Amino acid sequence: MIRLGSNSPTRAKILEEHTINFIQNGGNFDEDTITTKNPKSFVYEATLGKYNELIKKYGCEDMPLLVADSVVTSNGELLRKAKDEEDARRMLELQSGNETSVITCMIYKSKSKEVIDISITTYQFNEFNKEDIEEYIKSGECFGKAGAIMVEGFCKPYIKSVKGYESTAMGLCVEKLRIFI
Numbered sequence: 001m002i003r004l005g006s007n008s009p010t011r012a013k014i015l016e017e018h019t020i021n022f023i024q025n026g027g028n029f030d031e032d033t034i035t036t037k038n039p040k041s042f043v044y045e046a047t048l049g050k051y052n053e054l055i056k057k058y059g060c061e062d063m064p065l066l067v068a069d070s071v072v073t074s075n076g077e078l079l080r081k082a083k084d085e086e087d088a089r090r091m092l093e094l095q096s097g098n099e100t101s102v103i104t105c106m107i108y109k110s111k112s113k114e115v116i117d118i119s120i121t122t123y124q125f126n127e128f129n130k131e132d133i134e135e136y137i138k139s140g141e142c143f144g145k146a147g148a149i150m151v152e153g154f155c156k157p158y159i160k161s162v163k164g165y166e167s168t169a170m171g172l173c174v175e176k177l178r179i180f181i
Helices: 009-017 039-058 085-095 130-139 166-170
Strands: 002-004 022-024 065-074 077-079 099-109 114-125 159-163
Touching: 002 009, 009 022, 009 166, 039 065, 039 099, 039 114, 065 085, 077 085, 085 130, 099 166, 114 166
Parallel strands: 002 022, 002 065
Antiparallel strands: 065 077, 065 099, 099 114, 114 159
């Protein structure tokens, strides 16, 4: 049994699908306090901030702690969660027909192990259909997702090529996590 220090339903779903027993206790770390525009630095600082908050609250003596965060980058721009429909549209149009990378950082801490990992999955997308973009935005599924993308949903039919694990792009590289739990 591990403690998932994340409020993400997608990360919980990844653990469930891989039959990893967990309880979910997310935190309240404010990512807006991070000033860097470098995607790798940002995702590391966000994950470390969440980790520091939750390790103080729960420790890891009784149960290992797992914390993760993800960001998206396309055309050199750091893409976080969309603030509104206009922001989601801008991000999706930026990624349409372009290379887009999802960078996920995880920290796993048990009594005997501490693992910090940054994984990257890179997609080459075909051009997104404008009507599909509008329908996706109206569905609300794009909100709460880094870069407004959903590789297991909206983006799937537009994937031209991929390098890396889909789980990384969904917010938690379970293939690497399994080695340590």
